[in-house]
Amino acid sequence: MAGRRVYGGSNMTAILQNEGIPCSAGALEALLSSSSCPSFYGSGSMVSFENVNGENTLDSFLRPLDQEEKEDEVLDDCFHQPEKKRRLRANQVQFLERNFEVENKLEPERKIQLAKDLGLQPRQVAIWFQNRRARWKTKQLEKDYETLKASYDSLKADCDSLLKEKEKLKTEVLSLTDKLLLNEKERGNSELSDHNKPPHSQPQKPASNSDSEQKVSNLPIMICKQEDISSAKSDIFDSDGPQYTEVGNSSMLEPANSSHVFEPDQSDLSQDEEDNLSKSLLPPSYNYPNFEDADYSNPPENSCNFGFTGEDQAFWFWS
DNA sequence: AAAGTCAAACCGATCC
DNA sequence: GGATCGGTTTGACTTT
Numbered sequence: 001m002a003g004r005r006v007y008g009g010s011n012m013t014a015i016l017q018n019e020g021i022p023c024s025a026g027a028l029e030a031l032l033s034s035s036s037c038p039s040f041y042g043s044g045s046m047v048s049f050e051n052v053n054g055e056n057t058l059d060s061f062l063r064p065l066d067q068e069e070k071e072d073e074v075l076d077d078c079f080h081q082p083e084k085k086r087r088l089r090a091n092q093v094q095f096l097e098r099n100f101e102v103e104n105k106l107e108p109e110r111k112i113q114l115a116k117d118l119g120l121q122p123r124q125v126a127i128w129f130q131n132r133r134a135r136w137k138t139k140q141l142e143k144d145y146e147t148l149k150a151s152y153d154s155l156k157a158d159c160d161s162l163l164k165e166k167e168k169l170k171t172e173v174l175s176l177t178d179k180l181l182l183n184e185k186e187r188g189n190s191e192l193s194d195h196n197k198p199p200h201s202q203p204q205k206p207a208s209n210s211d212s213e214q215k216v217s218n219l220p221i222m223i224c225k226q227e228d229i230s231s232a233k234s235d236i237f238d239s240d241g242p243q244y245t246e247v248g249n250s251s252m253l254e255p256a257n258s259s260h261v262f263e264p265d266q267s268d269l270s271q272d273e274e275d276n277l278s279k280s281l282l283p284p285s286y287n288y289p290n291f292e293d294a295d296y297s298n299p300p301e302n303s304c305n306f307g308f309t310g311e312d313q314a315f316w317f318w319s
Numbered sequence: 320a321a322a323g324t325c326a327a328a329c330c331g332a333t334c335c
Numbered sequence: 336g337g338a339t340c341g342g343t344t345t346g347a348c349t350t351t
Contacts, residue, residue: 085327087325087327124327127328131326131327
C-alpha cells in the first residue's frame with residue numbers, strides 16, 4: 001500500500017533493525033506476547049483493532065489491517081510515540097460515504113454502530129462526518145456560485161440588449177420631436193396670418209399624410225390614458241421578475257430561486273398603490289413620473305440602470 | 320526537494 | 336453538556 005510506511009512505527013522498525021533487533025512479524029508477535037502492552041486491544045489509539053478481526057466487524061467488506069500497520073501501532077503504543085495521523089482505508093471511507101449519502105447527520109447510536117463496524121473510535125467517525133459535511137457544503141457553494149453566475153450573465157446580456165434598444169428609441173424620439181417642433185412652428189405662422197380665428201380655439205390638426213407625424217401627434221394622448229399608463233408601468237418598470245420574461249426576442253432567464261435575482265425595492269406595488277399612482281399621473285395636475293425617486297440614482301457598478309436621466313424624461317412626456 | 324493538495328484532527332464559538 | 340460549525344493546523348501523499 002502506498003504511503004503507509006513512513007510513520008513513526010516504521011521508523012522505529014528501521015531503528016530496531018539498525019540496532020540489530022529482529023523485527024519480523026514473528027518477532028513482533030513474540031514481542032507482543034511477552035511485552036507489557038496490555039492496552040493494545042483496548043487502547044485509545046487512533047485506529048482500534050478490537051473489532052477489525054472481531055465478530056462484529058464487516059469482515060466481508062473490510063479487510064483486516066496489514067500486519068505491518070499492526071506492528072506500527074504496537075510499536076507506537078509500546079514506545080509511547082505520539083499518535084500519528086493516519087488516513088482511513090479506502091473501504092472504510094467507502095462505507096462512510098454510503099452512510100453519509102443515506103443521512104449526513106450522525107445520531108449517537110449510529111455513530112457507535114459505525115465505529116464498531118469500522119473498527120474506529122466514535123470520535124473519528126464523528127470527525128469524519130463533520131469534515132464530510134464541510135466538504136459537501138463547499139461543493140454546494142461552488143454549484144450555487146455557478147448557477148448565480150449563469151443567471152447574472154444571462155441578465156447582463158438582456159440588459160445590454162435593452163440598453164441598445166433604449167438608445168435606438170431615444171434616437172427615434174429625437175427625430176420625431178424635431179419634426180413635431182417644425183410642425184408647431186408652421187402652425188404658429190399660419191395662426192398669426194389668420195385674424196378671423198378666436199384667440200382660444202382648438203388648434204386645427206395639421207393636415208399631414210406622414211405616418212410618423214401622425215404618430216407624434218397621437219403619442220401624448222395615448223400615454224395620458226390611464227390604462228396605458230398603468231400597463232406601460234407594469235410592463236416596463238415592474239421588475240417583478242418572471243412576469244416579464246419576454247423582452248423582444250430574448251427571453252429573460254427564470255431563476256429557480258427568486259433570491260437569485262435582484263429586486264428593486266419599489267417593484268411590488270399593491271393594486272391601490274397602482275391606482276393612486278395612475279391617478280396622480282393623470283392630467284390636469286399632471287405629475288411626471290420621477291425615476292430618480294426609484295433609488296436608481298446610485299446603481300451598483302456593472303448594474304443595468306433602467307432609470308432614466310432627467311434628459312430622458314424630457315423625451316417621455318414632451319408637451 | 321519544494322510546492323501543492325487533501326483529509327484527519329483540533330479549537331473556540333454557538334446552539335439546543 | 337454534548338453536538339455542530341467555521342476556521343485552522345498538521346501530516347500524508349502527489350506533482351512539478
